[in-house]
Amino acid sequence: MDIKLNSLDKTIVSCKKCPRLVKFIHKVSSNKRKQSMDEVYWAKPVPGFGNLKSKLAIIGLAPAAHGGTRTGRAFTGDKSGDFLFKCLFEAGIANKPYSKNINDNLKLKSTYITNILKCVPPEDKPLSNELLNCSKFFDKEILSLKRLKVILTLGKVAFDNYVKLYKKKYNINGKFIFRHGKMYLLPDNKILIASYHPSPRNVNTKIISHQMMINLLNKVKKIAKI
Numbered sequence: 001m002d003i004k005l006n007s008l009d010k011t012i013v014s015c016k017k018c019p020r021l022v023k024f025i026h027k028v029s030s031n032k033r034k035q036s037m038d039e040v041y042w043a044k045p046v047p048g049f050g051n052l053k054s055k056l057a058i059i060g061l062a063p064a065a066h067g068g069t070r071t072g073r074a075f076t077g078d079k080s081g082d083f084l085f086k087c088l089f090e091a092g093i094a095n096k097p098y099s100k101n102i103n104d105n106l107k108l109k110s111t112y113i114t115n116i117l118k119c120v121p122p123e124d125k126p127l128s129n130e131l132l133n134c135s136k137f138f139d140k141e142i143l144s145l146k147r148l149k150v151i152l153t154l155g156k157v158a159f160d161n162y163v164k165l166y167k168k169k170y171n172i173n174g175k176f177i178f179r180h181g182k183m184y185l186l187p188d189n190k191i192l193i194a195s196y197h198p199s200p201r202n203v204n205t206k207i208i209s210h211q212m213m214i215n216l217l218n219k220v221k222k223i224a225k226i
């Protein structure tokens with residue numbers, strides 16, 4: 001696969017610090033899903049993507065087993081990503097309504113997309129030491145976004161973990177309650193916004209709809225001034 005990586009990305013991609021996750025990535029990549037039998041899975045940690053001058057960061061918890069772990073790009077190649085990129089396109093943030101693979105020429109307007117954890121965990125449940133191990137990469141990614149204004153977290157687990165890391169880093173307390181569309185002004189003047197995760201389960205049960213996500217993205221765009 002052809003991909004341009006900066007030095008942080010390269011470090012992330014070659015990381016093997018969490019043995020359980022390294023093993024799981026290997027398992028997932030050797031038990032390919034039916035429709036991807038002919039593909040070579042990425043089978044490594046998945047760094048974030050987007051312009052480092054971005055004002056908006058969209059944050060998930062971890063790459064999907066047959067999404068990011070297969071394609072090498074966060075929210076790429078799975079149903080959650082299909083939903084997300086359709087909405088990002090409608091909101092004028094992405095140049096295409098889909099995200100298929102790392103060579104699809106997808107471009108984002110002032111937006112960086114990443115996950116708190118760079119490796120897929122079994123049952124989507126990371127252990128606290130894995131989150132701790134990977135937090136140094138996540139911190140560096142966020143710090144490298146010098147113009148960052150707004151952080152949009154997808155799903156309660158990503159929101160709660162983002163808050164946990166943030167509280168620890170800045171030694172702050174306070175209640176951060178997850179509610180779709182809820183906004184918090186953080187002590188470093190960035191704005192944290194919660195969103196439902198665009199998972200098939202949330203979409204099928206109508207917890208979130210395309211229109212709800214597009215409305216939120218339009219609001220986010222205004223706040224981030226992108």
Ligand code: SF4
Binds near residue numbers: 017021119134137
């Ligand atoms: S989760 Fe992060 S720290 Fe752990 S192996 Fe993957 S990239 Fe390394």
